[in-house]
Amino acid sequence: MKRISIIAGVLLAGTSVITSCKKDKLDHFYDNRINNDTRTNSGVRIVNLAGFNQLIANGDTLTNYVVLPVNEDKSRYPATKFFPDKGRLGGTWWVPRQFIQAGGKAHMKIEAISLNPFVATTEFDVQEDYNQPADYYVTRNNLYTTGNIPEVLRVPRSVEAPSRPDHFKIRILNLSGDIKRPESGQEKILGPLSLAFADGTLVNAKSSHVNVGEYSEYVEVPYGTYQFRVLTAAGTQVTATGGPREEFVDLVDPATSTVTKTVTSPVPRPVSVNLTYAPIRTFQPGGIYTIVVSTQELPYKLNNGSTGDESTFYQNAFQIIADIVDPTNTTYGRLQAVNALPGAGALQLKVNGIKVGDNIAYANAGEYTNVVTGTTAIEVTDATGxxxxxxxxxxxxxxxxxxxxxxxxxxxxxxxxxxxNLSGSIPRIEKDGQDGSLWWTQYKYPFQFRFYNFCPDFANVNFTGINGQAIGRNGVSSNLKPGIIPDDAANAVLMMAADPYEIMVFQANPGVFPGTWITRVPVIKSADLIARKELYVRGGLPDQEPGYYSIALIGKDGANTPEGSKAKMIIVKHNR
Incomplete structure (x- = not known):
């Protein structure tokens, strides 16, 4: 027995050695994560509103302190352990717990370095409170503004989920300052601010009239796609930062904070389009957001003829900060009903046996309702049920x-x-290449449309721009049959810089374009997309408003059709 045990032990040991050798010969693999360590974050976050790019924590330099020439590829900034993407401080940074010292404190020094020899610097302590996460908002106030807003402001941050799981939480933080050296004629944005929906209606009394240096309570809003606006006490709109140049919404008019475009007659010059940039995005269920207004550097075009020179000025502008990482929505979708049934009166909508839409009048859309994912039963009833x-x-x-x-x-x-499709993503079919990302364009300020035919008296229709010009590719706006949703789900795209336009409808045989104009169907003008003209308190109206729209031909055609049921186009806006 002993001999057998010894031999067995030797064999097991040999097997163990062989196994351990095999472990040493694992195949090589790549870890493509930006952060691949197990670092734990504290409850403290730095929100960098002032463009600082370097950081030292407790005397330890965490960023690369590298300055590249103006025309150098910025992707060549070397990474660091704590800033693996270009090694520079960005918009937000969660302080790792390893830097929180005795008493829950950490000392931060942040700087802005560039080819300019002047270096902007600020130093401050952060304090972790295990019962209340907090943000330290770093502003430009000492350099460019006057007033009582400190250069660094501690603001409590909520991480508690909304009381209703299909809602998100949002608040407004007013860090606006009085600009020290404004441009000639620049408007003054200072004082109480309010959070509003796209049409200018206030979101909630709790997020309205928020004074300088204060923040509102979080308010809960059903998840969905929104264009939030920030309004002054006078009702004027505050611009957002970061308008995309490729969407022609980057240049701001200092006198009105509105977007400008260049006209050529009688001389080249920038003119306001009476639209204030505010991005459209989807706010996820369970998400928590802060809209913060602070002093930012904005670009504008000089009124100096055809040279096209640009400069920058400082103005109070807003940006959207996610207070937690956007949750992944695995539970909810959104549904609304549109009454395109002539002569039926108001309709009611039921989803899985529950009434969710009430008194939807003819030619109108009902409010959205959030629906749990899965197979859904939809019923439409009249007023009697x-x-x-x-x-x-x-x-x-x-x-x-x-x-x-x-x-x-x-x-x-x-x-x-x-x-x-409210994603803002549009396929760019003219592009080619191995990288699939080259096939898509992402819009932050979309003017996008779908078209439908719900008039049974026109077997095939084409929607066009003015004078029968194409608007969107075939399959999106052309050869539309009654009650048939086009297989092509891409949106037709217009741009902010487009001139005023009209949408017309033509009847035609399949494959014929544009066909015969249906003159008895009123034309839709781009100004018809303005939801509430009262929003534009300065009096100048834009040619159109951004958003996601459906344009549908509804009703009946014929000599005996009642006036209220005659064929017409209606507009349904899908974001609020």
Whole structure:
């Protein structure tokens, strides 16, 4: 027995050696994560509103302190352990717990270095409170503004989920300052500020009239796609930062904080388009956000003829800060109904047997409702509760859907459901290459459209711009049959810099474009997209408003059709 045990032990030991040798010969693998260590963050975050790019924590230099020439590829900035993306301080940074010393404190020194020999510097202590996460907002106030806003302001940050899981939380933080050296004629933005929806209606009394140096309570809003605006006490709009140049919304008019474009007659010069840049984005269920207004450097075009010179000025502007990482939406989609059923009166919408839409008038869209993902039963009833039409739809996470209720050739109510693309991403079919990302363009300030035919008396229609010009590619706006949702789900795209336009509808045989103009259907003008003209308190109206739109031909055509049911186009805006 002993001999057998010894031999067995030797064999097991040999096996162990062989196994350990095999472990040493693992295949090489790549770890492509930017952060690949197990660093733990504290509850303290630095929010860099002032353009600082270097950081020293407790005397330890964490960034690279490298300055590259103006024309150098900025991707060549060397990475550091704590800043693996270009080795420079960005907009937000969570302080790692390893830097929190005795008493919960850490000392921060942040600087802005560039080819300019002047170095802006600020130093401050951060304090971790395990019961209350906090942000340290770093502003430009000492250099460019006067007033009582400190250069560094500690602001408590919520990490508690909304009370309703299909909502998000949002607040406004007013760090605006009085600009020391404004441009000639520059408007003054200072005082109480309010958070509003795209049409200028206030979000909540709790997020309205927030004084300088103060922040509002968080308010809860149903998740979805929004264009939030910030309004002054006079009702004027505060611009956001970072307008994309490729969307022509980067240059700001100092006198009005509105977007400008260049006109050539009688001489080249910048003119306001009466639109104030505010990005459109989806706010996720369970998300927490702060809209902060602070002094920022904004570009504008000099009014000096055809030279095209640009400069910058300082003005109070807003940006959206995510207080937690955007949650992944795996649970909810959004659904609304549109009443395109002539002669039926107001409609009611039921989802899985529960009434969610009430008194949807003809030619109008109902409010959105959030729906749990999965196969969904949809019913439309009249005012008495009589079921007029039913449908089923699989609702995907993050999906946005419109249930169009219309009458077929026999007048029987039908429901068709369109999936709306509110992502801002549009395929660029003219591009080619191995990298799939080259095929997409992401818009922050979209003017995007879908088109539908819900008039059974026109077997094939084309939607066009003025004088029959194409608007969107074939399949999006052309050869549209009654009640058929186009297979091509891409949006037609217009740009902010476009001149005023019209949308017309033509009848034609399949494959014929544009066809015969249906003159009895009123033309839609770009100004018809303005939701509330009262929002533009200065009096100058824009040619259009950004957003995601559906344009639909509804109603009946014929000599005996009642006036209220005659064929017409309607506008449905999908973001708020």
């Amino acid at each position: 009589k079921v007029l039409a039913t449908a089923q739809k699989r609702v995907d996470p993050g999906g946005n859907y419109t249930a169009w209720v219309y009458g077929d050739a026999k007048g029987t109510p039908q429901i068709v459901i369109a999936a709306n």
